Amino acid sequence: MTTQDTIYKTDALIAENIDAYLETHQHKSMLRFITCGSVDDGKSTLIGRLLYDSKMIFEDQLATLEADSKRVGTQGQEIDFALLVDGLAAEREQGITIDVAYRFFSTEKRKFIVADTPGHEQYTRNMVTGASAADLAVILIDARKGVLTQTRRHSYLVHLLGIRHVVLAVNKMDLVGYDQAVFDQIVADYRAFADSIGITEFTAIPISGYKGDNITTQSENMPWYTDTPLLPHLETVTLDDTIEQTGPFRMPVQLVNRPNLDFRGFSGMIAGGQVRPGDAIRVLPSGKTSTIARIVTLGGDKDVAVAGESVTLTLTDEIDCSRGQVIVAAQSPLEVADQFESTLVWMDEVEMVPGRAYWLKIGTQTVSATVQPPKYEVNVNTQEHMASKTLDLNAIGVANITTDREIPFAPYAENRDLGGFILIDKITNHTVAAGLINFALRRAQNIHWQATDIGRDHHASMKHQKPAVLWLTGLSGSGKSTIANIVEKKLARMNRHTFLLDGDNVRHGLNKDLGFTETDRVENIRRVGEVAKLMTDAGLIVITAFISPFRSERDMVRGMMQPGEFVEVFVDTPLEVAESRDVKGLYAKARAGQLKNFTGIDSPYEAPDAAELRIDTTEMSPEEAADLIIARLIP
Template structure:
């Protein structure tokens, strides 16, 4: 095939450039489709792509061939196949993952997220909703408003989506009956009023026939409102409201290509910024001034919310990833205790008191979640008492982080778009690195504002020098009956004989006083270890070598205590004894009671023990006596010190 003439190539290039400029100037609307399983979300999006001519000829041919293979109703094209890309989705006829599609009309650009309707994949639906401006909530005309319809309504409302379309789908399967449509609208209206959804419209559609998707059709002459596409093209977008907020930019990366340039890269979360603006670096509070606003296209006179930029300052200021650059005269706050709404997304229930990684914008911290204040019943909107949160549960709880985080309440106080970057967070399991929850911060808990660290003239270094030793925590862990207390007691005697200053914290002894209010549930065990860790830390501040003998069954809590200590001061000692041998010893008769069901939540029987993966010392009690184990520990400790 002959190549186009030079003039023609120039014309083609100019046409492409003009097309790209037109596309660039159009507004972008991000929206999601959500609702219960098999409500027709993928079919609706496929129909939108078809009606807006976003399908290439080869795609259309493949779609027609695939539709024949699956034997669609009446030989119609199965538009859902355009969106359901995973083989498991095609086999089951449901959406599992979030599928993003781009399309455009003469008026506007769109990014649509097709989210799963199945309750098992609610976490994926929440992912799609987290960046959307509008939600298209689908309801099957035959089934009406279901529990998942309500759950998705609540979730979209919680993440700050304030514009919603109630798309009553599959109207062709109820003979386009107006009464069926109006009954669903009336049912949904009473629910929407309960949770505060005010800005919504209802549209009857048929993805199969295309009625009211992009055009009207003749089947529903009784409906005089806009088609779905007409509404999407004209609904207001709230981007200007983000630009009117005070300036905030979480720092994602410090750009230092050479010694002459140092810039701070990130996406502007709110407001606008220009050269000469005075800014505050948080959480340090240092003041600086903007020198340049740099993008891939060159320097800007002004940058606004949503743009990714690199900022340079007129002076050298310590600033790194996780810091927030904000308007100097109107900065956000920093805190380490919050109230938050939490949507639990893991199969394993939330464990109050356990340490999770919390990610807020570009900030990371260890966070513990208290027992929920309440859990929300998505059907009745009741606030129910709850000790934990299970998969897909929505609750309110207090969160404590190990360092202050720069934040803003998720819900904008002026009623504008939510503060997603500095108000929305995720929780990550420390062991599996899987995301277990998402949440929205309400406010900081101010109860400790007047409590400050007191400066002391005699610090931990002086305490240690006076005792002539380096502080340490010897953390003995293992099953009940493994010999932890016996070995720890021998180790302390040997260290005392060497003139070392020590203190032994024993699990049973601590539960007679400090922790006598705690039981043996998973949450109580975690709180037991947290308190012991705090006491051990205070004792190392006094210069002591602290020995602790606790089952401490969970790795996450042992790592939590390690994180409290200075580098190198936490020595984990795994007293390894097989369960059968621990039961044989069973001098207290605890295993027998547990086997009989008289001692619930007993480690090794009906509560798990997670052995250390890389302890500093590993003691095999089947291969050495308690005396030999103590000698080995003291010998190794003296090497470490």
Template sequence: MADGEVIYETEALIAEDIDAYLEQHQHKSLLRFITCGSVDDGKSTLIGRLLYDSKMIFEDQLASLEADSKQVGTQGQGIDFALLVDGLAAEREQGITIDVAYRFFATEKRKFIVADTPGHEQYTRNMVTGASTADLAVILVDARKGVLTQTRRHSYLSHLLGIRNIVLAVNKMDLVDYDQAAFDDIVSDYRDFAAGIGIEDFLAVPVSGLKGDNIIAKSSATPWYDGPALLDHLETVGLDFDRRRKQPFRMAVQWVNRPNLDFRGFSGMIASGRIAPGDPVRVLPSGKTSTVERIVTMPALGGGDGDGDLGHAIAGQSVTITLADEIDCSRGDVIAAADAPPEVADQFEATIVWMADEPMLPGRPYAIKIGTNNLRATITDEKYQVNVNTMEKMASKSLELNGIAVCNISTDRPVPFTPYDDNPDLGGFILIDRITNATVGAGMIHFALRRSQNIHWQAVDITREAHAEQKGQKAKLLWFTGLSGSGKSTIANLVEKKLHAMGKHSFLLDGDNVRHGLNRDLGFTDVDRVENIRRVGEVAKLMTDAGLIVLTAFISPFRAERQMVRAMLPESEFVEVFVDTPLEVAEQRDVKGLYRKARAGELKNFTGIDSPYEEPENAEIRVNTVEMTAEEAAEYIVEQLFNGS
């Protein structure tokens, strides 16, 4: 055989081996896991050792790691494996983990994505982020310190977020001379705690991240331990998708795929179960039924590598499904097995983990994302808050950063869901601030509230438009907002007198008057202020439904609550009137003596003094009571309202 032929054949064999390797690698299962625990328990070191011993560090990375180890002062102590994942400068300076660090590695049996999560209590929200997509949690305990508060906190959160595979890694065994008694005591303490929060089973492994004991292979330093090494367990543990594939079929529609007039498919990732052409399905929340015509992948749609039409698809696969019938189906809907559809509801009990610096306030509206559904939601009731250090259930009216509470939630329309424990994809949600678009909370649905099935909208024959037409006017809500003493009530009263003289049908809801009756049970905390405005908004909406022009005079200090009321009404019916009066001017007027009491500390939560007022950013009407009298302001508002007519 000529040299050229030998080279050609050798290259062909190498290419064949590479193709075979890539094919094998492509079909490996993927395990996502987190490491968590208290500060300085060795989480980053453990991951670094795992990457190092599994030969997943490139030569240039290793050289950089050795150089960095010298810079941070580990001369004579070898490599500082924690530097592989502690990427932030602040982390390296302090020797702690602050943010979540993700690393990918693979062995011959499985692919892995590991999230190194921070141990400090103040970074609990970061830990929750890492745990939200994990199949397994490695909870580290320092063999010298035993089970600590953060051990309990992270174990509770891991279980709460649906992680059922728990590994208790008792680290730094080298610092206690690999003492079996120390290991057994920690495992016994943890087992007692775990049973109390519902963790039924876990694997306990004695390890040393620094020395590498029981991480890649069994260690001779612990002959008394008869369990697997950590990596052996990670390579063989069952995945959550294995469980989901046995459940009924569910797929949230992420995108309606319409490349041309001849094709209409529904794309998404299968959350659970198995589907095949010919299977009957139901689209929720509409309840319409059809059968699956095709399961399509990229080649059938005109590009990319893939498998073409599939004979079946299972949980974890992203596909496009076409249906035999032309039925209404859009983003946010769920396609499910026709004989086993998920529930549809608009009120739930859920656990919420709060992630924002600003507290959660029941009654305040938030945007909520459940699966591929985007809705508006309100926390209607905070049932209790959980102290994760003691597992105590505490009464509470708000939720601070990193707090956890069980709450009732109401959405603006029914949404298909499954309990989080059954399927996180359709039972988990995030809460978003509607003003800043920042994610402020994460939650897990427990079940639908019974009243969501018992209460339905009653159709009426006389519409809100008919009520307004009978009165010869358009329904409006004039929402007067401003500081105490700004003149809101005075101006609103004058406006209503002018409307009455014009023959308009109106009604004035004044802040002080409402608190004598409807809202007499509410105080002036932020939570009570939110509920005060929510109730007034609901009453005002009913009055506009009757065709009235409604005037309200409330401080209503928070933009979010004013936006909440605006969202209750049809577009253009909400008119925000900002009575703009500087604090010093309002305080000079102080007819009721409220500012004086607030300054003296006799009146708590007073707007402008020890409680904030958020000025409107785009009010429809603005009047400055320094530049005009109350009579002039009222005349100007009426002119603006009716365009001078």
């Protein structure tokens, strides 16, 4: 055999071995897990140890790690494994985890994606993010401290988010002399708590992430522990088929794929079950039906696709289907509703405002939603249901939610993708809460729109006018009511059909049960908005005079109206001018502390960003302001 033949043979063997390795690696099962627990329980150190022991660190990374470890002054150990994961500068400076750090590693038996989640209470929201897609949770406990409040909170969230496999890793056993009695007591304490929240099974392992005890191999320091070490347990834990995999077919539509006139498909990730060409399907919420023609992927057409795969489906019929809708098995449709009971984990430093409209994002759909006052808040230590009017940062509670239109959904216990959602503040675009749908309210199924023969267009044509809402907003004493009254009188002389809703007047009847807290102010405007909407349906021009201090609620009312029918009029009067008028003596009472939550004094006023009209009452009279408003309404 020539040297060239030997080279060819060697290259062929190498290529064959690489192909075999890639084939084996490709078909390994994947385990997604999180590490969680209280601050400084050693989560980052544990993950760094797993990466190191599974040889997932390159030589340059190792050199950098050793240098960083010396710089931060690691005592008694050449490598600080936590630095492999704590990537933010603030984390390295403080020695804590702030963000969720995702890391990939692999062994001969399985591939892993691990999320290192923060332990500090203020970053609980990040822990929820990491747990939302995990199959298993490793809950760490510092052997010196035992079960803490944050341990309980994270365990409660793990159970709430549907993670079925739990490992209790009692860490830092080296700091308690590898004492079995300490381990046994912690396990007993945790078991009592776990039973109270519904965690019936968990695997307890005594470890030292710092020293490497019971991480990959049996520890000689703890001969009393004879069960499986952590990594072998992670490699062999059986991941049961989830309801999503075994249940009926569901796929939220992410994109209508139309590359040319000859192809129209619907792209998305399958959230449940499996699908084949020829299967009968239904599109929700419209209810239109068709049949699967093809399952298209980058690798070519498929005969079957299952939960977790991203595909493009083509249908045999040209039916209306768009982003946000859900394609389901025709014989097993999802529920469709607009009112739900949900469990919320509040994730924003600004507390929840009941009645305020937020964006609700579920699957690929985004709708407007309002949250009712909580039914109760959960005490994570005692599981007590506590009375609460709102939810603040990291609070967990149960509340009803109403969306502005019906949406297809599944209870979170049945399908994470179709039962889990987030709430987004409409003004700041901050994600303020994570939520889980428990069930649809019965009234959502029992109340239906009644069709009427005389519609809003007919009402408007009878009055020979276009309906509108003139929404005057500004500080108390700015002149809103005076201007609104003049506007109505001028429109009456023009034979226009109007109605004036004044802030003080509606509180004598419709809203007499409401006070002036932020929550009550939100509800006040919501009710007025609903009345104004009914009046525009009747063909009227509605004039309102309300402080309406919050942009969110003014935008909520705007969203209730038809496009172009809402005219926001900002009666812009400086606080000192409005206070100097003080015809009702309200500012004086507020300054004296006799009137709480008064706008401009101890409650904020959020000026409009882009009102249709701005009236400066220091530069024009009420008559001139009224003429300007009418000119905007009737050019």
